[in-house]
Each structure stands twice: as structure tokens, then as C-alpha cells.
Amino acid sequence: MEPGIHAGNPPGVTLPNTEDVRAAIPRPPAIRAEGLAKTYAGVEVVRGIDLLVRPGEVFGILGPTGAGKSTTIAMLCALVRPTSGSLWVAGHDARTDPAGVRRSIGVVFQSPTLDDRLTVEENLRVHAALHGVARRRVRRRIASMLDLADLPDLRHELVRTLPGGVRRRLEITRSLLHHPEVLLVDEPTTGLGPRDRADVWRHLRRMHRESGTAVLVTTRRAAETDHCDRAAVLDRGRMRDLGTPVEVRSRLDDACAHLVPPPASPPSLHDVLPRHTGHGPRSQVRKSHT
DSSP: OOTTOOTTOOTTOOOOOHHHHHHHSOOOOSEEEEEEEEEETTEEEEEEEEEEEOTTOEEEEEOOTTSSHHHHHHHHTTSSOOSEEEEEETTEETTTOHHHHHHHEEEEOSSOOOOTTSBHHHHHHHHHHHTTOOHHHHHHHHHHHHHHTTOGGGTTSBGGGSOHHHHHHHHHHHHTTTOOSEEEEEOTTTTOOHHHHHHHHHHHHHHHHHHOOEEEEEESOGGGGGGSSEEEEEETTEEEEEEOHHHHHHHHHHHHTTBOOOTTSOOOHHHHHHHHHTSOOSSOBOOOOO
8 A cells, every 4th residue: 555545545635644744743842941040048050041952952051160050950850940930841841740851851960870789781771660661672672772882792791890981871871761852961071081071972972863862961161062053151050152062162262362371271161251251250361451
């Protein structure tokens, strides 16, 4: 039978394929936040941010330590309730349907969450059970994900024996095991050397291509935004910039031009962001002479 022709159709009438109908249905944003804010003990940690992450894109949030990145991730995970503002993740309202948010996401926290007393496969099996992956599908799903991650030979190895970069790749693999609609990744390369950082990003982009999952990732390293489709700068709890990685980095480079860095050390985000965001300098600034 030809595609689109179904028994019982009126003569000469062709119905669209199911896949075509699904593709034509508008998908909600992966993440939408409006005026999102969080206050702890009278201190505003996140200050009314607006955010829109499109389905299937990789979105980077760049900011120094203390900018509010991890608190933002916690709200996106529906683990922390916003003080004010609105938040939807994969179409679920984080205030009224936090369980729906948690069902729709995968998370890689900044601190390691693997059980190092278990093997690679055992960690994945625990995750599958917690997220309700059907038992009949678990073995095949784990095998395919380990193959995709180039980790099949390590499935019976204890996690405690693995290098840091491999553990991070395993955490990313685990977070996608249950087919989430949105993946949240908090500073995935913290504590890793240059080679391991490159491997982690290569792995993250590869997993993204295969899954099509929308990814929001935070980082303190401006160069890492090059792996994203779009990026924003978060400073003191506020979104200060938004654009392509090239646009965001070029504006940061312009801010760097006003700084006097130490001879052997380029300026850090802690130096650049005050000039970039108008909050006043934290380091020596070159004064023009008239």
C-alpha cells in the first residue's frame, strides 16, 4: 500500500503520513522563563531573568562563580521553587507541575553524582529504574548508549577506577538514557585538564546530534560557548548579553581592551564582566590621558 493511502479512504483522497502530521504540530520552547528570580535570606541570587531555549538547540550560559548559574539550574530542575517569575520546561509549568518538569529533563550536576562503588552498567541500570525505563528495553538501551559513547569495553569496570574525563562522559550518557526532552548541564568541565575538557565537549555535541535533545549548559570559560548555538552572559543574577557565541565573545573582547592585565595572565571573567555590564571595575583600568 502506498504511503498515505489507508484502507477505507474515499477514492482519490490521500491522507498525510503520521510523521508528517507530528512534524507540523508546533513544539513548545524547550525552556521559557519570564522574570525568573530567587532570593535567599533577603539576598537576590537570580534577578528576574528572561530566557528562551528553542527545541533542539544548545544554549550556553557564561558567568563567573557566584553569578547564579547553579541556582538557575536548580530552578530549571524544579528542585528549587522560584521566588517570583514564570518558568516552563518542555511545556510544563514548574510551579504547578514540577513532577512533569522532572520527568522531561536529564541533568548533569556540577558535582559528580555517580556511585563509584558500582560498575558503569550498574549505574546506568539504577538510573533506568529510577526513570521508569521499561525493563525489556533496558539492556538494549544501555548497550546502544555505551556504544555511542565509545564506552562498551568499560561496562563492567568500577566507576572509582575511571579517570575524571571518562566519568564525566558517563554522566552525560546516563542523563540521556531515558530520552529526556531537555538536558541541563552545570559546568561539565570543572576540574578537568584541557584534553579531558575537549573530550567532554566532543562527547556532549555527539550525544546531542544523535538525540536531538535541547541542551542548556553553564560554563565559566568563554571559549566553551563556541560549542553552543547561542549564548548569554549571566552576572550577579542578571542576563547581560545574548547572541551567537561569536557576538558574545567579541563584546567580551571589547571589554578586555579596557583592562590592564598582568603580563603573563589574560583577564578573567571576574575582571571583564564589570566593564561589560556597567557595574564598575574590579581590577585596574587604563585611564586615558588628555
